[in-house]
Amino acid sequence: MSEKKTTKRQPHGNGAAHGTDGKIAGQELWQAQFEAAPKRPGAVDRTISDHPLKPLYGPEDLAGVDYGRDLSFPGQYPYTRGIHATMYRSRLWTMRQFAGFGTAKQTNERFHFLLSQGQTGLSVAFDMPALMGYDSDHPRALGEVGKCGVAISTLQDMQDLFAGIDLGRISTSMTINCTAPIALAMYIATAEAQGVPAERLSGTLQADMLKEYIAQKEWIYPPEPSMRIITDMMAYCSKHVPKWNTISISGYHIREAGSTAVQELAFTLADGFAYVEAGIAAGLDVDDFAPRLSFFFNAHSDFFEEIAKYRAARRIWARHMRDRFKARNPRSWTLRFHTQTAGCSATAQQAENNIMRVAFQALSAVLGGTQSLHTNSLDEVLALPTEENAQLALRTQQIIAYETGVGNVIDPLGGSYYVEKLTSDMEAGAEDYFERIAELGGVVPAIHAGFFQKEIADASYRYQREIESGERIIVGVNDFVQEEAEQIALLKIDRAVELEQCARVKAFRETRDGDLTKAALARLAAAAETDENLMPHYLDCVKSKATLGEISEALVPVFGRYREAAVI
Amino acid sequence: MARPIRILVAKAGLDGHDRGAKVIARALRDAGFEVIYTGLHQTPEQVVEAAIQEDVDGIGLSVLSGAHMTLFPRIKELLVGEGASDIVLFGGGTIPNEDVKPLLAAGVAGVFTPGTPMATIVDFVRRECGKRVGA
Structure with a gap:
């Protein structure tokens, strides 16, 4: 991490051996060798999220990162x-x-x-x-x-x-x-x-x-x-x-x-x-x-x-x-x-x-x-x-x-040239989005x-x-495909589960004091019209044996139902 | 020239997993078809009503909640009941292989399991729904 402090003082240097143009010894040789070599088919210059990648990261990618300010200790x-x-x-x-x-x-x-x-x-x-x-x-x-x-x-x-x-x-x-x-x-x-x-x-x-x-x-x-x-x-x-x-x-x-x-x-x-x-x-x-x-x-x-x-x-x-x-x-x-x-x-x-x-x-x-x-x-x-x-x-x-x-x-x-650069890029990318969201008036x-x-x-x-297009390989899906004999054994949810559960819910409703439940639901809906905290009323409804569906429905007349404008 | 194929991409059931439905809707649109997307949480009745109103050639149904064995047959039944059994019903989602045959037997024309290339679905629609257009 000491390079970073040095980098801050000398924007074009990091203390290593430099050529006249500020490049580190060996950098040009590496660049030439890299460019001369053929690219492996399937090598991708972007992350899965379309973020551009370099083939190699180095001290220059830590320029601007200050250990105390940006990383600090755990x-x-x-x-x-x-x-x-x-x-x-x-x-x-x-x-x-x-x-x-x-x-x-x-x-x-x-x-x-x-x-x-x-x-x-x-x-x-x-x-x-x-x-x-x-x-x-x-x-x-x-x-x-x-x-x-x-x-x-x-x-x-x-x-x-x-x-x-x-x-x-x-x-x-x-x-x-x-x-x-x-x-x-x-x-x-x-x-x-x-x-x-x-x-x-x-x-x-x-x-x-x-x-x-x-x-x-x-x-x-x-x-x-x-x-x-x-x-x-x-x-x-x-x-x-x-x-x-x-x-x-x-x-x-x-x-x-x-x-x-x-x-x-x-x-x-x-x-x-x-x-x-x-x-x-x-x-x-x-x-x-x-x-x-x-x-x-x-x-x-x-x-x-x-x-x-x-x-x-x-x-x-x-x-x-x-x-x-x-x-x-x-x-x-x-x-x-x-x-x-x-x-x-x-x-x-x-x-x-x-x-x-x-x-x-x-x-x-x-x-x-x-x-x-x-x-x-x-x-x-x-x-x-x-x-x-x-x-x-x-x-x-x-x-x-x-x-x-x-x-x-x-x-x-921590300190990896690549991971620190990606971390900074992620932060910058997120800040850009925050600005765009703010321009729209908020979330x-x-x-x-x-x-x-x-x-x-x-x-x-x-x-x-x-x-x-095959630009990204998913093993077993668009490459390295093989004929498969039988699918793996899966967990099956029997239709009987639905019938049993429906019967239990009905029985629950039949054995409660319905008037008590209705009164609690009405209190919840009334509270929703005011600024009162609704949580005690939710508790009241649950203890009065109102069901999840009944409680949800009780607030629809007050709050309305959401409908999304479908976009493709 | 024949009119373009019209497809209703539908999300029935309660789950909100619409990545697949939206990707397929775009792929079908890019292939030159007219695409109508129902939005989420449609009942089988709403899907069939929309299909008839919009006079579509096919319904592409996406189900990722595990309710496919209920929803596909129900929609097929309603289509038959409305005299609209010529509308091609196909779809996909988290559907295990062993459920594919029973769905096909119930009158679903095509079932596409996870990992199916978009091109396969486009070809299917062009071939099967194209029959209804007379192209």
């Missing part, structure tokens, strides 16, 4: 090298495999299995009806119950999901957005029934609605009331569930929708800043809620680009939080993140190859300093993972953690204008065309 502003002083030297990342399918009872069994295999946190995948605000027996849920995740419609379902698991001892991540306040209310009520008070609960709610409009497209109400619900949750949790991470600001889905790495980085952080602005506008002190914001990124296949993305994310967040939002608590400056390997990079062809893809992607997340990690199973391109494949995915993380030695040195790629107006949706669609179409 655990110190701007946290480029990691948010903790010790990183994996004192504690490994949390191995958190996302799981959920069928009924609450089936998923509960999978949770017990994963915990018995050494998993250290739970992560709940909900089915599409639960994610969109429909009960399992709603006509729109037909064919979807328990397919993409676990079917949860009632408080009873949530209690079954965590049967035999002490919610005071485990941390739980719930990937749920427009129905997040209902899931949180059900989780709090389930814990209370176990005798665990809300103050002791730890976990994460995704609850990132902005990226829903941008990429994942699960919504009920328009963006403006959705932002109000989120700020209500932030305010409520900061008082009553202090160990809970209220939002997991997610780039994962933006990337899965086909964005580039820079778009994932920029749009996610722009969303993060929008939540901070909303919290401040709602009268909260930035340091009261910012320490509980966490992030969720994708780990795609372009190894170094991904590492640079995570490093840049930390630096950008720290700079904006300290300098723009005037946060004083260093915990507000630190960007903590979960990572999941890229589902969109998995292939149905030669599915076993996905094991290797996942391993490299997971390694990039670890080298990038992730706080927790989900490794995809080889079969997730076609179905939810079988138990065997879920175990293999977890073992992949354990091999990285315990055999490769990469966790023994903090930020081992919500940009959503209404279709800006993100169009940017992502353009990027994904470009990528697909590169694959079609």
Whole structure:
């Protein structure tokens, strides 16, 4: 790193032997040899995200990088090298495999299995009806119950999901957005029934609605009331569930929708800043809620680009939080993140190859300093993972953690000419996007204008065309193709699951005091007309045995339903 | 000269995975077809109504929520019920190989599993939906 300081004093030199034109001895020879040699067919001059690459990086690429200002030490502003002083030297990342399918009872069994295999946190995948605000027996849920995740419609379902698991001892991540306040209310009520008070609960709610409009497209109400619900949750949790991470600001889905790495980085952080602005506008002190914001990124296949993305994310967040939002608590400056390997990079062809893809992607997340990690199973391109494949995915993380030695040195790629240059480029690219979003009036107006949706669609179409033309090789898909005998065994969700779950929801409704439920729903809707915090009313509804679908529907007359103008 | 082939690209079901649908919509448009995209979260009834109203030659249905065995047959049934069984129903998504045959047997004209080149789908549409145009 000493070169950098030298570089700052002497812009054209780095202390090494120089020719008269400022070039380092050997540089011209290398350049000539490089240019004289034929280019390997398939060698690409751009990252997977279309970022231009040089064949070699050197000291000149660190010009302008100041160690103290731009990198600093792990655990110190701007946290480029990691948010903790010790990183994996004192504690490994949390191995958190996302799981959920069928009924609450089936998923509960999978949770017990994963915990018995050494998993250290739970992560709940909900089915599409639960994610969109429909009960399992709603006509729109037909064919979807328990397919993409676990079917949860009632408080009873949530209690079954965590049967035999002490919610005071485990941390739980719930990937749920427009129905997040209902899931949180059900989780709090389930814990209370176990005798665990809300103050002791730890976990994460995704609850990132902005990226829903941008990429994942699960919504009920328009963006403006959705932002109000989120700020209500932030305010409520900061008082009553202090160990809970209220939002997991997610780039994962933006990337899965086909964005580039820079778009994932920029749009996610722009969303993060929008939540901070909303919290401040709602009268909260930035340091009261910012320490509980966490992030969720994708780990795609372009190894170094991904590492640079995570490093840049930390630096950008720290700079904006300290300098723009005037946060004083260093915990507000630190960007903590979960990572999941890229589902969109998995292939149905030669599915076993996905094991290797996942391993490299997971390694990039670890080298990038992730706080927790989900490794995809080889079969997730076609179905939810079988138990065997879920175990293999977890073992992949354990091999990285315990055999490769990469966790023994903090930020081992820090100082790499290439990685530092890419990190700086990522930051600059994100800042450009922040300006364009600001010109459109901010994130919500940009959503209404279709800006993100169009940017992502353009990027994904470009990528697909590169694959079609053979410019990019995907092993087993457009090269190294082989005839495949039989497809791998997949997890099947039986139609009986849907029938059983619908019967359970009906029985739940029949055995409750319907008047009590109706009154609670009416109180929720009335509160929505005012500025009152909605979270206590969500809890009231859940405890009065209102279902997820009923609670979602109760607010539609007040908030309206969102409809996207479809753009291709 | 025959009129261009008209295709409805449809997203039925509750999932919001629209990368594939949008990429295919663009590829079909670039191939010279007229493309209408329904947007997300359509019911089978809405898809069929749009197909008839827009007088399309084919429906390209994208399903990534695992509900393909419910949604494809339902749309085919509705097309038949509306006397519109000449509209070619095809589609793709996260569909395991073993589900392809039953879907074809249920009257789906083409099922494209993950990794299918766009050109394959364009050729399919030109051939199968072209019959309806009389090109």
